[in-house]
Amino acid sequence: MLSLRAVNHYYGSQHTLWNVDLDLEPGRCTCLMGLPGMGKTTLINCIAGYQDIESGSIFWHEASGPPCDLLTLSPPLRAAMGIGYVPQDKRIFSQMTVEENLRIAQRAGSDDGFTPQGRDIYELMPELYPLRQVKGSALSEDTQYQLALAGALVTQPKLLILDEPTRGMGQGFMHKLGDFIVRLNRELGLTVLLAEQHLSFISRVADRFCLLHRGRNVAQGNVQQLDTRLLEQFMTQNEVL
Template identity: 45%
Template structure:
């Protein structure tokens, strides 16, 4: 579904992504892993059109994205949950959810009911400001906002960061349901190994801006964990 080839990106004179290749198969959950500072968030921002690229190719379901705007990428069906959630704290829960509606390909302008079935707490708090929610509730809101546009690919950047354990487990259940029951393709950055093993089909490990390993999740062995993931 998503195929990245020979991607290069710079911050000023710093070369951050080096000839990076990445495949995200349709219908699977791919986990992007690596220590802090190796380029994971940078890669997601490049996929979403939020950072400029030097060279390479990003192909999504047959459409080349290198010159496409961030808005165009959303219109094509890529939902994005950024690190730190980045909801609008002064807007209500309902207003935050409605922000994703203009990007829907079917032109529907109503928040789908299944969002509230996935996240009942959001329906209970529609009139509450986003900034008044707990961290876990804000994360659910951020995921719900991305799902509103009816994505074909859902990209999440460390959705369990700073979240209480019971909500982490719930978010894992929801991602599994979206991926395995609904068939939504998922690309997810995650540091927690148990969570990654629980929901992932495949893994890709980055190190110093390069892809150094990729395989099915069952083949994420102790040697790879020690070399590239253990702090």
């Protein structure tokens, strides 16, 4: 699905990603782990095309064709290819309605308002249907995130990227979101990459992990391989259970 090799990134003179390797397998959910400031969002933005890399490669693989070099493509072209992205700031249009937001998002995709397996977005996310004429600014924070997620899904992504989806969310919404991600991934077969810190959430939704520390990939593997040594060394300072 996606492979990164020796990816390096700089902010000015600051070296922020150091020779990062990462492979995303189709139909799996992979979590980028690490404390704040360790490079998770930077790496996601490099994949989505919002940050340029200094060196290395990012290739998109599909069974129907040869590998595609993502570094040659703009963010809109990566979205059209099948990369859906929900950033931390959600990026919804606050003065437009739910319906208008989704129509704009559709233009980045390849079809007319359908999600994985041909499901209508309101079938997949029925809570949004009665709110379709409500402006984004009038929605709760939780519902704004649902709208941002719906906007990514209407593009019919093959890979869904979520940056810190539980940040600032209550336990109730986190549980609901976890159920939804599991459904997208395990029932509908959507490949998912998320940046996250909450171990309980990670262990519930993810199959694999990539642990970043100071911009370096210090460990990766199946989530079951996360052990006390790794967590105490790299995830204890700001961990929320």
